[in-house]
Amino acid sequence: MVVKNPLSPMASDPRPLEPDAAALLLALVAAAQAGAASEVPIGATLRDRHGRHLALVGNKPLLTVDPVGHAEMRALCLAAARVGNYRLGGTHLTVTLEPCPMCFEAASLARVATVGFGINRTKNSPEPCIPVQVSDASRRAEIARMLTFFFEPKRGICSNHRP
Numbered sequence: 001m002v003v004k005n006p007l008s009p010m011a012s013d014p015r016p017l018e019p020d021a022a023a024l025l026l027a028l029v030a031a032a033q034a035g036a037a038s039e040v041p042i043g044a045t046l047r048d049r050h051g052r053h054l055a056l057v058g059n060k061p062l063l064t065v066d067p068v069g070h071a072e073m074r075a076l077c078l079a080a081a082r083v084g085n086y087r088l089g090g091t092h093l094t095v096t097l098e099p100c101p102m103c104f105e106a107a108s109l110a111r112v113a114t115v116g117f118g119i120n121r122t123k124n125s126p127e128p129c130i131p132v133q134v135s136d137a138s139r140r141a142e143i144a145r146m147l148t149f150f151f152e153p154k155r156g157i158c159s160n161h162r163p
Protein backbone atom coordinates (compact mmCIF):
# COMPACT_ATOMS: atom_id res chain seq x y z
CA MET A 1 0.00 0.00 0.00
CA VAL A 2 1.36 3.42 -0.89
CA VAL A 3 -0.32 6.60 0.24
CA LYS A 4 1.38 9.94 0.56
CA ASN A 5 1.44 11.89 3.82
CA PRO A 6 -0.76 14.96 3.33
CA LEU A 7 1.41 16.80 5.89
CA SER A 8 4.54 16.32 3.78
CA PRO A 9 5.73 18.91 1.26
CA MET A 10 5.91 16.02 -1.22
CA ALA A 11 2.17 15.38 -1.02
CA SER A 12 1.63 17.05 -4.37
CA ASP A 13 4.49 15.16 -6.05
CA PRO A 14 2.85 12.98 -8.72
CA ARG A 15 5.75 10.51 -8.96
CA PRO A 16 4.99 7.01 -7.67
CA LEU A 17 6.82 5.92 -4.56
CA GLU A 18 9.16 3.01 -5.11
CA PRO A 19 10.45 0.70 -2.42
CA ASP A 20 14.20 1.15 -2.14
CA ALA A 21 15.97 -2.15 -1.87
CA ALA A 22 19.32 -0.45 -1.23
CA ALA A 23 17.94 1.47 1.75
CA LEU A 24 16.47 -1.70 3.18
CA LEU A 25 19.77 -3.52 2.74
CA LEU A 26 21.60 -0.75 4.62
CA ALA A 27 18.99 -0.88 7.37
CA LEU A 28 19.54 -4.63 7.55
CA VAL A 29 23.28 -4.07 8.09
CA ALA A 30 22.49 -1.59 10.89
CA ALA A 31 20.12 -4.17 12.37
CA ALA A 32 22.86 -6.80 12.33
CA GLN A 33 25.23 -4.40 14.10
CA ALA A 34 22.57 -3.72 16.74
CA GLY A 35 22.06 -7.45 17.20
CA ALA A 36 25.80 -8.00 17.57
CA ALA A 37 25.70 -5.47 20.42
CA SER A 38 22.89 -7.45 22.11
CA GLU A 39 20.25 -4.93 21.11
CA VAL A 40 17.06 -6.01 19.35
CA PRO A 41 18.23 -6.25 15.72
CA ILE A 42 16.31 -3.46 14.06
CA GLY A 43 17.89 -0.94 11.70
CA ALA A 44 16.67 2.22 10.04
CA THR A 45 17.79 4.69 7.44
CA LEU A 46 16.38 8.09 6.58
CA ARG A 47 16.86 9.51 3.11
CA ASP A 48 16.09 12.96 1.81
CA ARG A 49 14.07 13.62 -1.30
CA HIS A 50 17.24 13.24 -3.42
CA GLY A 51 18.02 9.81 -1.98
CA ARG A 52 20.88 11.00 0.23
CA HIS A 53 21.15 9.16 3.51
CA LEU A 54 20.76 11.48 6.48
CA ALA A 55 20.93 8.71 9.04
CA LEU A 56 21.73 5.03 9.25
CA VAL A 57 21.33 3.57 12.72
CA GLY A 58 20.30 0.52 14.69
CA ASN A 59 18.33 0.02 17.88
CA LYS A 60 20.29 1.19 20.92
CA PRO A 61 18.10 1.62 24.01
CA LEU A 62 20.28 -0.63 26.17
CA LEU A 63 23.64 0.93 25.35
CA THR A 64 22.33 4.49 25.51
CA VAL A 65 20.07 3.83 28.52
CA ASP A 66 17.35 5.50 26.49
CA PRO A 67 13.81 4.11 26.57
CA VAL A 68 13.10 5.71 23.20
CA GLY A 69 16.35 4.54 21.61
CA HIS A 70 14.54 2.75 18.82
CA ALA A 71 16.31 2.81 15.46
CA GLU A 72 13.60 5.00 13.95
CA MET A 73 13.74 7.57 16.76
CA ARG A 74 17.53 7.68 16.55
CA ALA A 75 17.35 8.15 12.78
CA LEU A 76 14.89 11.02 13.13
CA CYS A 77 16.96 12.77 15.81
CA LEU A 78 20.23 12.32 13.94
CA ALA A 79 18.76 13.57 10.68
CA ALA A 80 17.13 16.56 12.38
CA ALA A 81 20.45 17.52 13.95
CA ARG A 82 22.19 17.16 10.59
CA VAL A 83 19.76 19.36 8.66
CA GLY A 84 19.13 21.74 11.56
CA ASN A 85 15.39 21.30 11.45
CA TYR A 86 13.04 19.03 13.36
CA ARG A 87 10.77 18.93 10.34
CA LEU A 88 12.03 16.43 7.84
CA GLY A 89 9.55 16.99 5.04
CA GLY A 90 10.05 14.92 1.94
CA THR A 91 12.20 12.31 3.65
CA HIS A 92 11.79 8.57 3.52
CA LEU A 93 12.24 6.33 6.54
CA THR A 94 13.14 2.71 5.85
CA VAL A 95 13.11 0.22 8.70
CA THR A 96 13.68 -3.51 8.82
CA LEU A 97 10.60 -4.12 11.01
CA GLU A 98 7.31 -2.22 10.97
CA PRO A 99 7.71 0.68 13.42
CA CYS A 100 5.94 0.75 16.77
CA PRO A 101 3.18 3.35 17.33
CA MET A 102 5.62 5.76 19.03
CA CYS A 103 7.97 5.74 16.05
CA PHE A 104 5.15 6.04 13.52
CA GLU A 105 3.84 9.06 15.40
CA ALA A 106 7.29 10.65 15.65
CA ALA A 107 7.81 10.18 11.91
CA SER A 108 4.44 11.76 11.25
CA LEU A 109 5.23 14.75 13.46
CA ALA A 110 8.58 15.16 11.69
CA ARG A 111 6.71 15.31 8.37
CA VAL A 112 8.42 12.21 6.98
CA ALA A 113 6.82 11.54 3.60
CA THR A 114 6.81 7.75 3.69
CA VAL A 115 7.79 4.88 5.90
CA GLY A 116 8.95 1.64 4.33
CA PHE A 117 9.69 -1.56 6.17
CA GLY A 118 10.86 -5.06 5.46
CA ILE A 119 8.37 -7.05 7.48
CA ASN A 120 5.19 -6.40 9.42
CA ARG A 121 4.85 -6.84 13.13
CA THR A 122 3.11 -10.11 13.72
CA LYS A 123 0.14 -9.11 15.82
CA ASN A 124 -1.78 -6.21 17.25
CA SER A 125 -0.28 -3.76 14.79
CA PRO A 126 -2.19 -0.51 15.04
CA GLU A 127 -3.27 1.35 11.97
CA PRO A 128 -0.25 3.47 10.98
CA CYS A 129 -0.62 7.23 11.20
CA ILE A 130 1.70 7.78 8.24
CA PRO A 131 1.86 6.31 4.73
CA VAL A 132 3.73 3.06 4.47
CA GLN A 133 5.52 1.02 1.87
CA VAL A 134 6.01 -2.66 2.52
CA SER A 135 9.07 -3.99 0.77
CA ASP A 136 9.09 -6.80 -1.69
CA ALA A 137 9.92 -10.24 -0.37
CA SER A 138 13.63 -10.04 -1.14
CA ARG A 139 14.75 -9.24 2.41
CA ARG A 140 11.87 -10.53 4.48
CA ALA A 141 13.41 -13.93 5.15
CA GLU A 142 16.71 -12.42 6.28
CA ILE A 143 15.01 -9.96 8.61
CA ALA A 144 12.75 -12.62 10.07
CA ARG A 145 15.71 -14.97 10.57
CA MET A 146 17.68 -12.25 12.35
CA LEU A 147 14.80 -11.48 14.72
CA THR A 148 14.14 -15.17 15.34
CA PHE A 149 17.82 -15.80 16.03
CA PHE A 150 17.78 -12.96 18.55
CA PHE A 151 14.54 -13.81 20.34
CA GLU A 152 14.47 -17.62 20.37
CA PRO A 153 17.18 -18.07 23.02
CA LYS A 154 15.50 -15.45 25.20
CA ARG A 155 12.26 -17.40 25.01
CA GLY A 156 14.01 -20.65 25.84
CA ILE A 157 13.05 -22.27 22.58
CA CYS A 158 16.33 -22.09 20.72
CA SER A 159 16.24 -24.72 18.02
CA ASN A 160 19.88 -25.63 18.77
CA HIS A 161 18.89 -26.87 22.21
CA ARG A 162 15.73 -28.74 21.39
CA PRO A 163 15.77 -32.43 22.30
Ligand SMILES: [Zn+2]
Binds near residue numbers: 070072073099100101
Ligand atom coordinates in the same frame (compact mmCIF):
# COMPACT_ATOMS: atom_id res chain seq x y z
ZN1 LIG B 1 9.66 2.29 17.89
